[in-house]
Amino acid sequence: MMHRKEYPRPQLVRKEWQNLNGTWQFNFDDQNEGxxxxxxxxxxxxxxxxxxxPFAYQTQLSGIADPTFHDVVWYKREFSVPENWSGQRVILHFGAVDYRAWVYINEKFVGFHEGGNTSFSFDITDHLTEGTQTIVVKVEDPSTDETIPRGKQYWIEESDGIWYTRTTGIWQTVWxxxxxSVHLSKLRFTPDVDRGEIGVEFELTEQANDVDVQFEIVFKGERIVKDIVSTHEAFNRRTFNLYNHKIFRTGFHHDGWNWTPENPNLFDVKIKVIQNNHVIDEIESYFGMRKVHxxxxxxxxxxxxxxxxxVLDQGYWPEGLLTAPSDQDLIKDIELSKELGFNGCRKHQKVEDPRFLYWADQLGFLVxxxxxxxxxxxENAVARLTKEWIEIIERDYNHPSVVAWVPLNESWGVPNIRDNHQQQHHSLAMYHLIHSLDSTRLVVSNDGWELTKTDICAVHNYNHGNKDEIAKYEKYKEDIxxxxxxxxxxxxxxxxxxNGFNYEGEPxxxxxxxxxxxxxxxxxxxxYTSVNNAEEFIADYDRIMQAVYSSKALFGYCYTQLTDVEQEINGLLTYDRKPKCELKQIKKINDMWHPGVI
Structure with a gap:
């Protein structure tokens, strides 16, 4: 049986962990009587x-493969706590559960979480007993509720158009x-490329006057920083200068240490929490020196x-839907995208598994x-989306590959935003909220059209027509x-x-x-258009890209799309990731010179 075995939180790694993926007992609760x-x-x-x-019941890999509506489901399994964990706190983590989850340990309620895209955890120590432990999870995922953040998950049973099969329940690793009791609970790295500094914010679970935190930062095998921070409060800040180190003062070109898709340089970090000369917490992490403006x-x-x-990447797989069958599948999507000549992706209508962002960091791929x-x-939809974005940025802030946030797309959820002030305020609120939480990235207010305040003028236009629609194509070239x-x-x-908003010179x-x-x-x-064979496919891709590259206004693009998804056959790859033509031919087109080259 295939299940996800890799460490699920690559930005904060500890040695003592246990994977709870695999076989669980399961039941539908269609009468909501559980x-x-x-x-x-x-x-x-x-x-x-x-x-x-962690495969949803709708998927083949779950072993159930039932696409019909079941809005309430229950999970159950037994587990044992390793003997060497005695005296420590035991934390139960969920990568993501769609949409609401109630968690019980040994018949006792331990916590609730709402939101299908982000991780959450509970300290279950006080609910543990001798011997075998039992975990039960109730999940509610309203299939037809259009006010919850559901993305491409259709609220009608049969997939159709741009809408796909739903994902209900646990869809990322449980561990x-x-x-x-005193351990690192929060870690944020903020790079300052101009000063050559890395700002570190970290939080301990308890305030303790006798605790020191040791940082060791290593770059390409060379130790850059080793410093001890004496803490007097739970929340702490510290800045470390990196470029003063001797290896950076000897003519080392700055591209040799900054993170880019071409040179995805990363600094490895080891952090030890020390109390009374004893290491009580030890983690490994990393960061990249990267600036976007x-x-x-x-x-x-x-x-x-x-x-x-x-390239537009929806992150669906035939056997797992939103859940990649394996870590290698995440790597493969990035490697194929780069082989096609793309330097990044827009993860569309999905908050992707942190393992994908880890590999984007490691392999050099913008997200x-x-x-x-x-x-x-x-109003409920506003509150729900706001809560999820706060959790998204909390989880993914440290990934250098992430260069932009997209809170709204094509006026979905704000259908009257063109002239409705309430919906415009929602867009503005999301823009400013995200900037208040993250000053290091660009924010797109409403990707596609009907933008409000935004850092990028992001336009969607599929009006290039088929090759024989010459007038339509010429109009398309003129428009862009x-x-x-x-x-x-x-x-x-x-x-x-x-209405009320204007272009202000943004890219x-x-x-x-x-x-x-x-x-x-x-x-x-x-x-959106159609061809009959690989030769026509390459020719049509070239035709469309010629229009894009001849534009004097565009400073980048996102092509739709990387793979076929269910009834959509408009990918560069099939749904099971088979190339539809020679990848090098697409790369050759993507590598063409364009006015954006400086």
Whole structure:
């Protein structure tokens, strides 16, 4: 049986941990009677199914593969705590559970979490008993509620159009770790490329006057920093200068230590929490020195103009839906994207597994982080999306690969944003909220059109037509060729900016286009245009990219899309990641010169 075995939190690694993935008992609760009947207690309910965690019951890899609506489900399994964990606190972690979760240990309620995209944890120490332990999880995922952040998960049973099969329940790793009562609970790295400094914020679970925190920072095998911080409060800040080290003062070119897709340099960090000369907590982490800003209509990476060539990546797999079958599958998607000539991706309508971001950091791959949207607007939808974004940034802040955040897409969840002040305020609130939590990245207010305040003018336009629609193609070239042409265009009959908002000189990127439909094998479905064979596919890709590269206004793009997904056959790869043509031919086109080269 395949299950996810790798360490699930690569930005804060401890040695003492236990993976709880694998076979769990499982049951549907279509009448929502489990809580009243106390299914979390022994001998009150026989769970009649088994499921392979962390795969949702809708997936093949779960062992159930049932795509129908079941809004309430229950999980159960037994586990043992290693003897050498005695005297330590035991933390139970969930990578992600869609959408609401109630957790019980040995018949006792330990906590609740709402939000399907982010991780959460509970200290279960005081609920543990001698011998075998029992964990029960109740999950509620309202299939038809359009006010929860559901992204591409369809609220109708059959997938259709741009909407796909739902993911209900546990879809990322469940695991335990053992920690001292005083341990590191928060760690943020903020690089300052201009000063050559790394700012560190860290928090301990308890305030303790007799605790020191030792930092050791290593770059390419060379120790750069070894310092001890004496703590007097739970929350602490410290800044370390890196570039004063001798290896950086000997003519070492700055590209040799900054993080870029071409040179994904990372600094390794070891942190020890020391009390009375004893190490009570020890973690490993890493960071990258990376700066992103915009200037003169261009995006800069480490103070140099950087033309982004992104691919839309929805992060679905045939056997696992939102859950990659293995860590290698995450690596493969990044390697194939780079082989195609892309330097990054926009993770579309999904908060991706931290393991993907880890490999993007390691392999050198830009990521625009996006969250699942709510289809409808309501005050509840606003609150839910806001909560999830706070947790997203808390979890993913340290990844150097993430260079932009996208809180809204194509006016989903804000359908009247063009002239509705309440929905405009929601967009503005998300923009400013994210900047208040993260000053190191760009924020796109409403990717596609009807933008409010934004750091990137992100435009979606699929109006390039088929190869024989010459007039349509010429109009497309004209619309994207100049700033005025883009701003006056109305792709999907939507204005680029919402009423009351205007272009303020921000970089313009074409962040959805293409979507060439190409049927391979027995697949069937749709695309925005269509071709019949690999030769036509390459020619049509070249035709569309010629229009993009001839633009004097664009400073980057995001092509739709990396893979086919369910009924969509508009990927560069099939759903099972088979190339539809020679990858080097696409790379050759993506490598063409363009006006964004400085």
């Amino acid at each position: 809580t009243k009947q106390k299914w979390y207690k022994e001998n009150t309910k026989t769970f009649d199914k088994e499921i392979n965690v 335990l770790e053992a920690v001292h 915009s200037e003169n209509g261009m995006i800069y990476l480490n103070n140099r103009p950087y033309y982004q060539k992104l 625009w982080g996006e969250c699942a949207a709510s289809p409808s607007f309501s 060729s100049t700033v005025d042409g883009i701003l006056s265009s109305k792709p999907a009959r939507r204005s680029i900016y919402a 313009i990127l074409l962040t959805e286009f293409g979507g060439i439909g190409f049927k391979v094998g027995e697949d069937s479905g749709w695309g």
